[in-house]
Structures are given as structure tokens and as C-alpha cells.
Amino acid sequence: MSNVTVLHDEAIVELARSLVERGRAAAARRVIVGIAGVPGSGKSTLAARLRAAVEAEAAGLAVVVAMDGFHMTNAALRSAGLASRKGSPETFEAARYVALLRRCRDCEHVERVPIYDRAVHEPRLSDEPGCAVTRATRVIITEGNYVLLDREPWSELADVLDEGWLLDVPAAWARAWLLERHMRTGRSRAEAERKCEGDALNAGLVRSGSRAADRVLCWPT
Template sequence: MVKNEYSINDIDQLVDRIICLCGSKPKDERLIIGIAGVPGSGKTTLSTKLSEQLNQQKYPTINLPQDGFHSYRSELISMPNSEEAVRRRGAPFTFNASKFLQLVKSLKSPQLRDRDLYAPSFDHSIKDPVENDIKISKDTDIIILEGNYLALKDEVWCELANYMDEIWFLETNFEVTRKRLIKRHLQAGIARTESEAIDRADNNDLVNGQYIIDNSICPDVTIITPV
């Protein structure tokens, strides 16, 4: 596997890469691929396409988003910097990174390979996680993690790399992600007006995005999104 740079459109090649990696793993160990990138870079879209093709080819695969590990609003309010925590929700310090790490360790453990595991999802209508909402069947061979901070060098986050077989990073133009984020915030009801959506994109999401660019490890694979 010499090539480590792909286009976002190279789905077939990326699927082949995963299948090749899967073939080299012991039967009692799941393959875990982490897809990282700035907010709005297309992580969910890519991971969905990959898992659909892998499942079609009889490689049991599931997507596992980082979103379910947001801290609860009640937890943010109890933080010493509660006002900033609520305003900056989505920044690294507003996630339960330790809980996420513990689940990834469990998914990688051969001792737990013969049991179903469960992960939280995130409900945008209640703006909080929903515990045990995602079932990872014991028959699942491939886990595609996707989230902003999977490649982060920060404490706790950096330990994730020890349990992922490869880390992929989506390289996307900030202006492209900005437009996507504004549209997403309006459609999801995160922002009531376009000005609110713009403010959230510029003063939270893209701030987090620059932090990711400045503080992430070198990935195994870089995936380019054409402008």
C-alpha cells in the first residue's frame, strides 16, 4: 500500500484498501479505520459510502460517529467555564474523550470480540446524547470511526491512534466547508437565522477547524476534496 493520497471520489480504491487491511488482521480482532477532518469536510458522507459498499461485498461494517460523545448540556453548565463551554460546544474540551477512548479500546479487544457492544448517538432535537443507541454486533468486522478529533495530538485524544489500524484525514477548502456548515446549521435548526448560522460557522466551527489543522498527527491516508 504505497499510495497514501486519494480523491474523495476514489471510493472503489478506498474500499479495496480496507479489504486488503481486513485480510491481514487476525480473525479475533476488528479492523478500525478513523476518518478525521475539520467540521463540514464530508466525513459522514464518505464513511456512509464506504460502509455501504463494504456491506454489499459481505464485509460486515458499521459507522461509529464521535458525535455521541458530546458532553451533556447539564455537564457543560456545571463546568467552571460554563458560559464558554456552552458557547463553544463542539470544541475538543466539550466532548467526553475518555469515554470515547474506552469504547474504542473495547471494540479493539479480542476478549470482547464475541459480544455485542453499544455506543451513544446524538439527538439534535434534544441536543444531547442518547445512550446505548448504536449497536455494534459481535458479527461486525469493520468499524469506521468518524469525527473531527480522531487525529488530535491532545491528551486522551492522542491515545486513539493506538487502537485504530489507520487514520484518514479529509483535506477540504475552508470556504467549501463554511458554506456546508451554514446550510447544515439552518437545516438542523441549530441556527434560527442565516446570520446565526454564519456566526456559529465563523466563530466556532472554523475556529475548531483551524485547531484541528494545527494540532493533528500525520495521517496514514490523505483524502483530497476538489474545490
């Protein structure tokens, strides 16, 4: 694949420096960059590393808004008969996610953002640092499976994001990382294997249903 950025430490620092420059130049509108990829590709890891690198140069400039914070609650999923499909596009409050990012384009807008608590497998608000868009925020890094999905309301992000990036990884890597994560957060091996089956279906949708990315990224081999 041509025009791919390999995410060595130096490349992540360079991406972060570019975000710092763009953020400092932002006047009325914040810079929002989205990272898409299949489940288990390392999107949240990359977003956290980018934010840390930005913060090392400009404290308070960047915040991460994770798509997973907009999961429907488990109670709502059960009520809608969607519990077995958790993680598919229809199990997210996508319109709320898009609307929050749209509001946050305005540099004057401040708002707490939800996170996904993997210990209890539920979205929630947090008072931890980095979980709110503040007056100092000039760069928003958002990440999730469906950031580039070409269907409503996800496709509205095309008008919200300044850039959409795709984190491309081999399917075998993503599955191994997912299996380990599912077990680390309390699932048995059998439960983790079953969850990976659903994740594979969602990965197929990401690969076949996403619009073209502005930048393709991959982890070093």
C-alpha cells in the first residue's frame, strides 16, 4: 500500500507536532481529526499516544473523544433487543456523537465527553483529566470503528472532521489483540472467542463500507 505512514515513535511525534501547529493557529474553530479502523486495530492506543505527545509540547491543547463513549447502555440494548449485536453501528448513539463533535468545532464551546468503561462495559462521564473539551482545547482527536463509515448519520462526520485517518492492520493482529483485551477485561476465553466473531463482522463493515481516508497509518512490523 502506497502513501502509508508507519507509526514509529518518530512518526507519532511528527503527527503530534503537526497537530500542535494547526491547533495553535486555530482561531474560531477547533481542529478535529478522526481515526477509524477495525476493532482491535489500536485506535485508542494511537489516540492516547498522540494526545500525550501533543500535551508534551502544549499542555491542555488536545483532548480525545472516543466513539465508544457513545455506546448505548446495556439496559437500552436489552430493551431494544440489540444486546447480542453490541458494537455494530446501530448500537451506538451516533447522532449524539456527531452532534457533540459539531458543537465542539466552536472554540468557545466547552463540554464533558463520555468515556467507555471497559471494567463494567458501560459508557459514563468522568472527572479525570482529559475528559472534557475546555476553553484551552484547540485539537480534538476522535477515534472509533465507524468514523469513516459511509452511511447516515456517520457520513455527516465528513463535514465535521478536518481529516479522517485510517489505521490499517492485518486481520490476524486485530483478532489477537481483541482476544487478549476481552479476556483482560473479565471475559472467559470462550466468551472472548464469541465476542471476536461479532467483532469480525463489524470489521468487515469497516473495510467495505468506509469512505476514503485522508491518511493511512499502520503499526511497524
